[in-house]
Amino acid sequence: MSARVLVADDNREFAELLRALLEDAGYEAMTAYSGLAAIATVEQQPVDAAVLDVLIPEISGDAVAARLRQLQPGLRIALMTGADGSFAAASGLPVLRKPFTKEQLLETVERLLGRAR
DSSP states (O other): OOOEEEEEOSOHHHHHHHHHHHHHTTOEEEEESSHHHHHHHHHHSOOSEEEEESSOSSSOHHHHHHHHHHHSTTOEEEEEESSOOHHHHHTTSOEEESSOOHHHHHHHHHHHTTOOO
């Protein structure tokens, strides 16, 4: 069974690109375009990992991360940002700084899942 990964970003094209990259790498990927949608997705169907944009509508990425961890303790989460990244880094979660490569995305997800690349 392949790992299920949630991608949350308000840029739909970018989120769908990440979903496609993850699916091509063998993951089951799901997308959400807002913080509340990400939370609703995990409420309906648990995931193995999540990659969340820091600046996402309705609720910030770090607040989404905290809520997802309440719903699913131990969930492995990374944040992504096109901004400075120091705020995201202060969360203690792995941070993907936009723009990032396919390899950086896959390496981050594999680290989250405890897999060596």
